[in-house]
Amino acid sequence: xxxxxxxxxxxxxxxxxxxxxxxxxxxxxxxxxxxxxxxxxxxxxxxxxxxxxxxxxxxxxxxxxxxxxxxxxxxxxxxxxxxxxxxxxxxxxxxxxxxxxxxxxxxxxxxxxxxxxxxxxxxxxxxxxxxxxxxxxxxxxxxxxxxxxxxxxxxxxxxxxxxxxxxxxxxxxxxxxxxxxxxxxxxxxxxxxxxxxxxxxxxxxxxxxxxxxxxxxxxxxxxxxxxxxxxxxxxxxxxxxxxxxxxxxxxxxxxxxxxxxxxxxxxxxxxxxxxxxxxxxxxxxxxxxxxxxxxxxxxxxxxxxxxxxxxxxxxxxxxxxxxxxxxxxxxxxxxxxxxxxxxxxxxxxxxxxxxxxxxxxxxxxxxxxxxxxxxxxxxxxxxxxxxxxxxxxxxxxxxxxxxxxxxxxxxxxxxxxxxxxxxxxxxxxxxxxxxxxxxxxxxxxxxxxxxxxxxxxxxxxx
Amino acid sequence: xxxxxxxxxxxxxxxxxxxxxxxxxxxxxxxxxxxxxxxxxxxxxxxxxxxxxxxxxxxxxxxxxxxxxxxxxxxxxxxxxxxxxxxxxxxxxxxxxxxxxxxxxxxxxxxxxxxxxxxxxxxxxxxxxxxxxxxxxxxxxxxxxxxxxxxxxxxxxxxxxxxxxxxxxxxxxxxxxxxxxxxxxxxxxxxxxxxxxxxxxxxxxxxxxxxxxxxxxxxxxxxxxxxxxxxxxxxxxxxxxxxxxxxxxxxxxxxxxxxxxxxxxxxxxxxxxxxxxxxxxxxxxxxxxxxxxxxxxxxxxxxxxxxxxxxxxxxxxxxxxxxxxxxxxxxxxxxxxxxxxxxxxxxxxxxxxxxxxxxxxxxxxxxxxxxxxxxxxxxxxxxxxxxxxxxxxxxxxxxxxxxxxxxxxxxxxxxxxxxxxxxxxxxxxxxxxxxxxxxxxxxxxxxxxxxxxxxxxxxxxx
Numbered sequence: 001x002x003x004x005x006x007x008x009x010x011x012x013x014x015x016x017x018x019x020x021x022x023x024x025x026x027x028x029x030x031x032x033x034x035x036x037x038x039x040x041x042x043x044x045x046x047x048x049x050x051x052x053x054x055x056x057x058x059x060x061x062x063x064x065x066x067x068x069x070x071x072x073x074x075x076x077x078x079x080x081x082x083x084x085x086x087x088x089x090x091x092x093x094x095x096x097x098x099x100x101x102x103x104x105x106x107x108x109x110x111x112x113x114x115x116x117x118x119x120x121x122x123x124x125x126x127x128x129x130x131x132x133x134x135x136x137x138x139x140x141x142x143x144x145x146x147x148x149x150x151x152x153x154x155x156x157x158x159x160x161x162x163x164x165x166x167x168x169x170x171x172x173x174x175x176x177x178x179x180x181x182x183x184x185x186x187x188x189x190x191x192x193x194x195x196x197x198x199x200x201x202x203x204x205x206x207x208x209x210x211x212x213x214x215x216x217x218x219x220x221x222x223x224x225x226x227x228x229x230x231x232x233x234x235x236x237x238x239x240x241x242x243x244x245x246x247x248x249x250x251x252x253x254x255x256x257x258x259x260x261x262x263x264x265x266x267x268x269x270x271x272x273x274x275x276x277x278x279x280x281x282x283x284x285x286x287x288x289x290x291x292x293x294x295x296x297x298x299x300x301x302x303x304x305x306x307x308x309x310x311x312x313x314x315x316x317x318x319x320x321x322x323x324x325x326x327x328x329x330x331x332x333x334x335x336x337x338x339x340x341x342x343x344x345x346x347x348x349x350x351x352x353x354x355x356x357x358x359x360x361x362x363x364x365x366x367x368x369x370x371x372x373x374x375x376x377x378x379x380x381x382x383x384x385x386x387x388x389x390x391x392x393x394x395x396x397x398x399x400x401x402x403x404x405x406x407x408x409x410x411x412x413x414x415x416x417x418x419x420x421x422x423x424x425x426x427x428x429x430x431x432x433x434x435x436x437x438x439x440x441x442x443x444x445x446x447x448x449x450x451x452x453x454x455x456x457x458x459x460x461x462x
Numbered sequence: 463x464x465x466x467x468x469x470x471x472x473x474x475x476x477x478x479x480x481x482x483x484x485x486x487x488x489x490x491x492x493x494x495x496x497x498x499x500x501x502x503x504x505x506x507x508x509x510x511x512x513x514x515x516x517x518x519x520x521x522x523x524x525x526x527x528x529x530x531x532x533x534x535x536x537x538x539x540x541x542x543x544x545x546x547x548x549x550x551x552x553x554x555x556x557x558x559x560x561x562x563x564x565x566x567x568x569x570x571x572x573x574x575x576x577x578x579x580x581x582x583x584x585x586x587x588x589x590x591x592x593x594x595x596x597x598x599x600x601x602x603x604x605x606x607x608x609x610x611x612x613x614x615x616x617x618x619x620x621x622x623x624x625x626x627x628x629x630x631x632x633x634x635x636x637x638x639x640x641x642x643x644x645x646x647x648x649x650x651x652x653x654x655x656x657x658x659x660x661x662x663x664x665x666x667x668x669x670x671x672x673x674x675x676x677x678x679x680x681x682x683x684x685x686x687x688x689x690x691x692x693x694x695x696x697x698x699x700x701x702x703x704x705x706x707x708x709x710x711x712x713x714x715x716x717x718x719x720x721x722x723x724x725x726x727x728x729x730x731x732x733x734x735x736x737x738x739x740x741x742x743x744x745x746x747x748x749x750x751x752x753x754x755x756x757x758x759x760x761x762x763x764x765x766x767x768x769x770x771x772x773x774x775x776x777x778x779x780x781x782x783x784x785x786x787x788x789x790x791x792x793x794x795x796x797x798x799x800x801x802x803x804x805x806x807x808x809x810x811x812x813x814x815x816x817x818x819x820x821x822x823x824x825x826x827x828x829x830x831x832x833x834x835x836x837x838x839x840x841x842x843x844x845x846x847x848x849x850x851x852x853x854x855x856x857x858x859x860x861x862x863x864x865x866x867x868x869x870x871x872x873x874x875x876x877x878x879x880x881x882x883x884x885x886x887x888x889x890x891x892x893x894x895x896x897x898x899x900x901x902x903x904x905x906x907x908x909x910x911x912x913x914x915x916x917x918x919x920x921x922x923x924x
Contacts, residue, residue: 188650209698236671239744282701411641
């Protein structure tokens, strides 16, 4: 399509949307990464009307949640209109009896979490962007976060979904049942599809009992095989209570706790691995005792070299702040925050290979940490001298290693635009073909978040 | 298609399969419910070749696992050939480091469970048919069972899948990673699709630490709101360890523990509800103490009227045998074992309604029990006098109540043939349309388990 043709379609569509919803619901904005025009529906019915108009005009859209995604799934790639769910942010119900919560897609994660807490329930999804990310965006990207080891990813929390298809059809199944084997599980199509198959408008989430206790420790471990054995030991000994097993390689820990940094080091520098572990339970006294015994046993078995336990919420926060202080690395120079999965048995070799690949760089940034219990590593690669930063070379180094080790190019961030050209490293041609067929079936004009996951030309060539 | 035409196609296809695989792999069998001819491949490659031949001839197939399904998904509906996975039963790997297991689809559930146990790991799927059901069938039906409250359904245990499509294409992703957000999650299409979208040939399962303790009790409860409150109480107090919450209505309990039955009643008759609860943990001594304290607290709070705890594996088995003795009801007369879901807040009213509907029957069988923690009820309805048994009337009574209460016509058994005409009660027209579109896309000739979930005429009319 020519640019002038696309511009004419956009002008016509925007006018139709203004006629339908009023000026106030269709606004221009200046951020060049995002669509120039954003439409802000107030209801599922309005979303449906918008999609009918866009569909009739062949106008593409980018669904927008909190815009916190790290794969650029919310970026503009041509003349898309933005479809923001920000006005559909209500918590429609917290059902304490059935332990579910029904929210509109634009509801902020933290708002939903706090509403659950007020009913002594837990929405077991937590991630750094909690204050801006929306539930709709979390579902569309199948968000992971800090408690996956115990509760699974967002996919496992979604009981019901309401979705609007490309042609405006509303497909609503606000299911609250844990078991529902009635035909194909349509929810799964839309979870993690990054807005390319439909616009999520409402979600029913499964809630859990709110934990009555939390026990947190930072551990120092000498060898990687001990880290892996410690994970298995703690998972078994905690009897289902292990809720975090976060590993920091020494560059991470030593940098964020160096002299002059925001954090004091709870354990001395010089260890090979630092592990933040946490259990959630139901009995503050007994659980604390069990946690200490478990760590003492692990030390006896030679699985850890040193440990510091938190004895207050302030101490717990201080430990988590070290693990969460990822922004510090951006101050070092330009870097890429890779998010990949590698099975635990190959992780040590993978990291060694990546380090070896980075060795020639004089001014390298190479920081490794991750949700090890979920086989998820985050790897920051970059250069302290901006003029040496070579995005393509760093991607090739890292993703070719992921491919060699049979890993996944995206653990929890999704594909979006940023990882689109890497998708073939983790998915076969037969798989990609099936995915694109579904996309074509559900969105024949490719108006839903085009160019995300798959380039528009590839869909058009099917 | 005329019968003679179908017969000619079958004759031609069977000959081609014999030429390919040998006489010994293509056998006739006499059970009229099942396909007359069964082909028994030894490898994924043979499954692919079989599907290429069937596809070229327009010959339909029924994939066969352990043939233990309760929705008749394995039945013949015309001139299908059976495709049995029984020779593909190997456990290819137990990976203790990554805590996964890779099995061929025909592997028997119990064999897989025992292999996991030998590595001190748990395959958290358990159901009555464990000795015959296959992993492929469990995945194809998204089996539930006795530990769903803690570990989820089969869907949540499947990390990787290998599937052969209708045209023989092998789509293989034997993923072992817990987090893998790389495009659409194709696994989910085939899990629970009952063999209508592809033939599952290999599965990677997530394993868990094997529990070190089990604590089991049978409880008597006076009112339904106490049953619901008890579930919430135990789930919260056990801190993630609750692994079963099975409820028996008094007709169930009193019948299977009556004088002359196989079981002695551990608690006296006369209570309104009997609840079998179990926790799994990591510390035999501490967990037993915690379990007793938890029940004592529940009694203090008036959530239960009486309790008996098991103190040995033999006592535990005796409690579970009461709950598992479902076959007793078949001796009473013809009955239908309904499997439905209802949210807990509406369950009491639902059961009251069903009972009221059954009141006019002089010789009724009406037995209710279920996995209450999963919102799953099993309801046996029938008649002690076979001549009064009216299948259609009982289905109408039960399923119309499910529809009125917003429930699911299948919790864990699937749709197959048996519930096909009830599917519309739990799924909207828009949902059914989408499902049938996927079916048509993946299997344009409708040769994969035709007439299951959807009647062939409906697919043809799309």
